[in-house]
Amino acid sequence: MVAKLTRAERQFALILLGLMALCGLVMAAGANDDLFALHGGLILAVAVGLSFLVISGLDAPEPPPERLAEYYDAPSRVAIVLTMGWALFGLAVGDWVAWMLAYPHLTVDAAWASFGRIRPMHTTGVIFGFGGNALIATSFHVVQRTCRTRLAGQFSPWFVLLGYNLFCLLAVSGYPLGITQSKEYAEPEWYVDLWLCVVWVTYLVLYLRTLAQRREPHIYVANWYYLAFIVVVAMLHIVNNIAMPVAWNHSRAYSAFAGVQDAMTQWWYGHNAVAFFLTAGFLGMMYYYLPVRAQRPIFSYRMSIISFWGITFMYMWAGSHHLHYTALPHWVQTLGMTFSLVLLVPSWGSAANALLTLNGAWHRVRDDATLRFMMVAAIFYGLTTFEGSFMAIRAVNSLSHYTDWTIGHVHAGALGWVAFISFGALYSLTPALWGRQRMHSAWAVEAHFWLALAGTLIYVFSMWNSGVIQGLMWRTYDSGGTLAYSFIDTVVAMHPYYIARAVGGALFLAGAGIGAWNVWMTIRSPDTVSQPAGGDRPLTILAGE
């Protein structure tokens, strides 16, 4: 990867890494608390490691200028490998956490291994590690293909990708050490948040500049979604993470808002992290890989427009459905509930647009497990958004809130939608980027599909059951007019479902393991057939247009 950079870019990289090492050193040496020092050391170590990589390639020959007339896919290739790595990590930790709830005495009896510290490792690992890398890999790929241009930067894609992974690493390594704000989905501390700001703004600029130099007159829908994902996540992240550090050299910070205002800001963030990270970004993914794989035109351009603006507008109002019946004023809850209901229409619009695109390609869905991944994803997307709008109704939420029903909803979305669409996209992308005709093993893709589907269904059904049972037990009054169960009864009642969930998770994880093996083998074993898949319009031919 270093050889693809010019000498000047390599030197620039070294300077940046030097700065980063210095930063790490100052953090480690000047820290007011041990945890800050540990993270400084980690930053230093990463900088030194990357410097070795750059130095080893420093004297490689200058890359030919013609490379600028080709698509720039090396960052996507690395991102794919990172995606699979984070998937295995995040899912394994998820399943560990699931077993922990079923058999708490089996866990490691150490400070770093308690549930409250490991659980955010799972959520961050899957959402930001797995999901984020999949989004970076595909957004880089898609924006180039649909704009018929090369990424508008040679160095910045690497900065975005590696900088982002440094963010994930700092986040995930922080929790077991005890570095967290306990703000759900925004757990990283202030200095890690600041770093993500830098990375994310670079991402936005890179994306905009690439769009600006496109050779297509129109911007394709997938890019609307990727763009919305990037810019709105920046807004959300910055506002929700405003905080006052205890000292510049201290790992703790106190968030700017408190109490009810903090709660609303937090769930404005949390809900729209779902909307723009876990939904908009992956819709962008779907809008590219699904029609390409199905070889069908998008069902309706007009419906894309309605759905896109409906989703961007309405999601932002809906965060308060996470705070029904709380100390948040009733009026905000009303807005959250009503907008969540209207939101169902554009959401289903997107799901329907995807499924109707498959009309005329159902035989491919049957034969091609990769396309089937994407089809199932669209179905789960429809299911999850329906469920979400339903749960946003105050009366329903009074039952579902605080229970495993929410967890079931989350994983219908996270496994059924996010992970399925990602795996579908990766199975399309991997052979294309490495110039292979197809994935190493079609059988393995098939096996992955069925394991993932079984795992998801078991997970989601067991959590629906436990959630509804727990919610009902909490509020059941017996014939004598008093509460019928004490809290601990409901904990006991969850046990069988927690086992089932952990088994489902293990199946899902096994599928992902097969997937990672398959990706790896595809990368490693070159095709004997000369004709690579992908079928991209080459930039070179069109460059002179």
Next chain:
Amino acid sequence: MSGGAERDPISGYMTTGHEWNGIKELNTPVPRAVWFFLITTVLFAVVWWVLMPAWPLGNTYTKGLLGIDQRQVVQHDLRRAAERMPPWRGAVLRLDYASIQADPALMGQVRRHGAVLFGDNCAACHGLGGRGGPGFPALASGSWLWGGAPEVLAETIRVGINSDHPETRVSQMPAFGRDQMLSRPEILAVLGHVRSLSGGNPGSELGRDLFAANCAACHGEDAHGAVELGAPNLTDPTWIYGGDEETIFKTIFFGRQGHMPRWDQRLSELDRKVLALYVADLAAGGTDGTH
């Protein structure tokens, strides 16, 4: 490339004429159903906004025609629940303990509701079904510190033991070792005697004398305990802290002062009454505490 709109043979719709790396789009009109549901849901939202508190206006907000607010709703629910109190609860509140205990139907309700109340508030310390825990007395054992009559239990529950209630029950087992009232060999001797009381090997003469001199004041000459002082009976097989040598040694050396929270601020008089009856019933073996 625009202008190249073509008809899709499968759906019969026209494409928009654009193409991105092979992807085309159909210019299919938005299905009627989408408009229909969009309008319906928006209409519903508008109606809801008119009826409910909804829109912020500077430093206030629209209250809604129905005048509903979640806090009033729950207060109303609670009030209504209190008004429509099921008859058995009214009876428990009204009747004296003996009459309730004599009424099997009432006791059935007490057992049901008591188990839930006990599970949410007391079982953390006293164990489900009152089987006790480390440092927390087994209420089902029938071995009382302050007495097992329901009236007495109700008072214990109301004010707690060594709690911050002004009328709290106060009790303390002195730290004979730490405060140098007894020497180590003396403690061992009295320990031997204490163990003999509940059926262990006979203790020494010295132990018996020391007990009479130091302990009998609270635990009684016969070591059967004293409910006026909250001192436990040392002759039965139930222990709060444990009957092994090490634990008894600790008890005598460091003393003990168990802390039972007050419940007057947390539970209503009725609920405390139910609990007192429930606990008395546990000890009497009326229920095993499960439901």
Next chain:
Amino acid sequence: MFGLHYRLEKHGMALLLGIIFVTSIGGLVDIAPLFTIDETVEDAPDMRLYTPLEVAGRNIYIREGCYACHSQMIRTLRDEVERYGPYSLAVESKYDHPMQWGSKRTGPDLARIGGKYSDEWQVAHLIDPRAVVPQSIMPSYRFLSTTGLRTDDLGLHLKALSRVGVPYTDEMVTNATADAIAQAGADGSDGLTTRYGEATQARLFDGDPGKVTEMDALIAYLQILGRLTNAAHANSPPPGE
């Protein structure tokens, strides 16, 4: 409409501005008025501040991620009020930077846990939950009772909190470390109660006079939960009283 869009989607910056505009509205309408509408946060003249020890305990609560299993928000529902006590008010968390309302109840709500159990129970439970509640699935926090509490930087913590709006005085900031040690010692100190109020609970929370541990701090925090103000009880006095 579709014609307009046909033109919009040719301009990257216009699309960007369109997205920013459209997505800004909802958030602004939901959040901004919470700062301007006075009744959003109730008045509670008796509202107390977290003492330095309680702040430290709260930080441990945050560090351990207890929010993953415990809510601190009793909803306006009859069964919750009957099980946990008066529904939570906004004012009760007005000094919580950030709030810990939570979104999952794997364990019970903790908004009113303060005073519900004794310190001894809290210690025993945190050391080994299943020793006191055999059915529990809560992890053990044994290490808290052996880990000394860091108190020397508490002044900085109070300072940072005062910068985000918690009314700590300079005197409180200066005495933060001493106040924390005093509160976890058996004796307490006059300074502590004059600064933080007569109701401040000073005692050996972990029962061990040896050193101030993280266990002391966490239990001091748990024992104050729901007791910073009595405002919530004003709406619904204990049922039946």
